[in-house]
Amino acid sequence: xxLAVPMKLVEMVNEDFGRVDAGGVRTDxxxxxxxxxxxxxxxxxxxxxxxxxxxxxxxxxxxxxFREIAEATAGLEVx
Amino acid sequence: MKPEQExxxxxxxxxxxxxxxxxxxxxxxxxxxxxxxxxxxxxAGLKKLFPPNLxxxxxxxxxxxxxxxxxxxEAILIAxxxxxxxxxxxxxxxxxxxxxxxxxxxxxxxxxxVVYSPLDAIAIAKECAPTPVVFLGVGFETTxxxxxxxxxxxxxxxxxxxxxxxxxxxxHPPLKTLADKPDLDGFLLPGHxxxxxxxxxxxxxxxxxxxxxxxxxxxxxDILIAxxxxxxxxxxxxPAIANDYKRVVRDAGNPVARxxxxxxxxxxxxxxxxxxxxPGSGLEFRHKYNDFDAAxxxxxxxxxxKDDPRxxxxxxxxxxxxxxxxxxxxxxxxxxYPVGPCMVSSEGTCAAYYKYGGA
Numbered sequence: 001x002x003l004a005v006p007m008k009l010v011e012m013v014n015e016d017f018g019r020v021d022a023g024g025v026r027t028d029x030x031x032x033x034x035x036x037x038x039x040x041x042x043x044x045x046x047x048x049x050x051x052x053x054x055x056x057x058x059x060x061x062x063x064x065x066f067r068e069i070a071e072a073t074a075g076l077e078v079x
Numbered sequence: 080m081k082p083e084q085e086x087x088x089x090x091x092x093x094x095x096x097x098x099x100x101x102x103x104x105x106x107x108x109x110x111x112x113x114x115x116x117x118x119x120x121x122x123a124g125l126k127k128l129f130p131p132n133l134x135x136x137x138x139x140x141x142x143x144x145x146x147x148x149x150x151x152x153e154a155i156l157i158a159x160x161x162x163x164x165x166x167x168x169x170x171x172x173x174x175x176x177x178x179x180x181x182x183x184x185x186x187x188x189x190x191x192x193v194v195y196s197p198l199d200a201i202a203i204a205k206e207c208a209p210t211p212v213v214f215l216g217v218g219f220e221t222t223x224x225x226x227x228x229x230x231x232x233x234x235x236x237x238x239x240x241x242x243x244x245x246x247x248x249x250x251h252p253p254l255k256t257l258a259d260k261p262d263l264d265g266f267l268l269p270g271h272x273x274x275x276x277x278x279x280x281x282x283x284x285x286x287x288x289x290x291x292x293x294x295x296x297x298x299x300x301d302i303l304i305a306x307x308x309x310x311x312x313x314x315x316x317x318p319a320i321a322n323d324y325k326r327v328v329r330d331a332g333n334p335v336a337r338x339x340x341x342x343x344x345x346x347x348x349x350x351x352x353x354x355x356x357x358p359g360s361g362l363e364f365r366h367k368y369n370d371f372d373a374a375x376x377x378x379x380x381x382x383x384x385k386d387d388p389r390x391x392x393x394x395x396x397x398x399x400x401x402x403x404x405x406x407x408x409x410x411x412x413x414x415x416y417p418v419g420p421c422m423v424s425s426e427g428t429c430a431a432y433y434k435y436g437g438a
Binding site for chain 2: 032035056058066067073074
């Protein structure tokens with residue numbers, strides 16, 4: 001039940017709500033818990049609320065690490 | 080990442096886990112606390128990637144699974160006696176109570192509305208006014224702030240026919256109980272609960288219990304890397320709390336969400352399926368918000384609901400049994416005709432084993 005998915009904030013609707021895009025589907029989410037959210041941010045959305053803003057830098061660092069792990073293995077196979 | 084690259088990473092992490100686990104000459108038992116992790120692990124078939132001496136067991140982090148049967152009965156009794164509309168997350172509607180399930184109650188003509196967000200209950204309350212609408216408040220710290228925000232919003236909007244029947248649970252008290260069990264070696268910590276509470280709040284696992292915990296995301300690779308880090312800490316006997324979900328979880332969590340939760344609710348004793356009564360593990364309305372408390376306003380007494388004595392959900396939630404140990408599993412108890420909540424919830428252990436195999 002703690003499922004939460006990243007959705008991109010594309011429009012501010014009013015003080016409390018923003019419109020997000022999730023794979024082409026647009027929906028409004030409550031921003032009360034993430035007052036620092038900016039247009040273009042990816043929000044972690046749970047039960048109609050943004051509960052956190054995705055840290056894109058950390059997301060990149062993690063992806064780089066996964067790629068490095070993959071490449072290290074690929075290299076071993078070649079050797 | 081390309082699927083091929085993802086597969087390579089998974090294989091490399093699996094190899095690393097095998098290597099690390101081979102340095103521990105005994106069975107390693109790691110608990111995935113969160114039901115959403117349980118579902119991800121089974122959906123991605125990750126158990127096949129683990130060595131034979133590494134055992135991942137499911138924990139109590141499935142709100143529907145730990146909710147007492149009496150809660151369902153209380154909701155139905157309230158709806159019958161006071162003619163209220165029930166608003167609930169979809170996961171709860173098929174949980175069998177002694178009074179039947181909410182789905183059966185609806186089939187008999189009862190007003191049960193499924194919502195995606197607690198905010199939807201405000202819309203229902205406006206639509207149904209003056210009929211009372213009772214939202215069924217289950218969930219952990221990920222969900223609780225959304226209900227607190229809904230209650231605050233309802234008050235601001237002057238909505239006076241919305242109530243909440245609470246069975247919220249907080250994660251630390253049961254985690255402390257489980258950390259004390261000698262056969263559990265470490266914990267895969269719930270990513271979205273940690274988004275609210277912060278990765279720092281699990282330090283007691285190390286200080287008081289000398290056990291490691293890793294905050295994990297929900298993709299297959301997120302889980303694999305977190306398991307690798309846990310097994311690595313166990314192999315080196317250096318327990319720590321690590322955060323492998325930094326893109327979402329901050330050290331101190333989300334203070335705005337916590338402030339909302341603390342403004343509306345205060346800790347109380349709670350009854351857990353499988354774990355019994357745990358002091359301070361539930362939440363009740365603070366005095367200021369008492370007028371939202373459905374249990375006080377629509378008194379029906381606590382139903383003396385009885386669990387089917389053959390159902391093993393209680394042992395499964397605490398990681399001491401798997402669905403394979405249950406005589407009902409897959410026979411009398413199926414997702415279509417569930418006996419216990421672990422088969423009903425989309426993230427229940429029994430539902431995961433039934434759907435993906437692996438008992």
